[in-house]
Amino acid sequence: QVQLAESGGGLVQAGGSLRLSCAGSGRTFSTSTMAWFRQAPGKEREFVATISWSGGSTYYADSVKGRFTISRDNAKNMVFLQMNSLKPEDTAVYYCAAGASYGDVRSTSFRTWGQGTQVTVSS
Numbered sequence: 154q155v156q157l158a159e160s161g162g163g164l165v166q167a168g169g170s171l172r173l174s175c176a177g178s179g180r181t182f183s184t185s186t187m188a189w190f191r192q193a194p195g196k197e198r199e200f201v202a203t204i205s206w207s208g209g210s211t212y213y214a215d216s217v218k219g220r221f222t223i224s225r226d227n228a229k230n231m232v233f234l235q236m237n238s239l240k241p242e243d244t245a246v247y248y249c250a251a252g253a254s255y256g257d258v259r260s261t262s263f264r265t266w267g268q269g270t271q272v273t274v275s276s
Contacts, residue, residue, distance in 0.1 A: 155251045155265045157181040161196055162247060162270030169274070173234040175267060177214040183227040186255040188263060189234045191245035191272075198248070202234060210255060216242075233248030239274045246271050 161173040164167030173189070188203035202213045202223040211223050222235040232249060 155182050155185055157249045157251060157265055157267035158247045159247065159267040160268040162272045164273045164275065166272070167239060167241055167274055167276050169239050170235070171239065171272060172235045173196075173247055173270060175232040175234075175235065177230040177232065177249075177251065181243045182230045182251070185251040186253055186257065187223075187225060187232045187249045188253070189223060189232075190248045190250055190260055190263075191243075192246040192248070192269075193242075196245075198260050200260070201247070203253075203255065203258060204232065212256070212258070236272070239272075241276045242272045243273060243275050 156178045158176045165171055169230035170193045183242040189201040190198050191201050192198040200214050204211045204223045204225055210230045220238045225232045248264035248269045249267040
């Protein structure tokens, strides 16, 4: 079973960049669809980006398209989220998730979650 741990969150000014990392363990990591979700205070958890097991396919929420890039390194069991041109509305706890079929972006479809990392964007 895959286990996940996020890192890389922090405080950044609007327009800045952050790179989130998700370290995975378990034999099935390299064959798992991976995704990033986020949850702002008082709001539901929302989909951000997903990547297929090979890294050959990616899909983004409209709100981050063109600003965020998801990638993975299966040799190191890592998934990344490069976030550029950050906005105050990007402030949230960001979660790494595994286990859904590629293309299914419902949070309920992902079986495994990390503990989350806080991203705060100041205006």
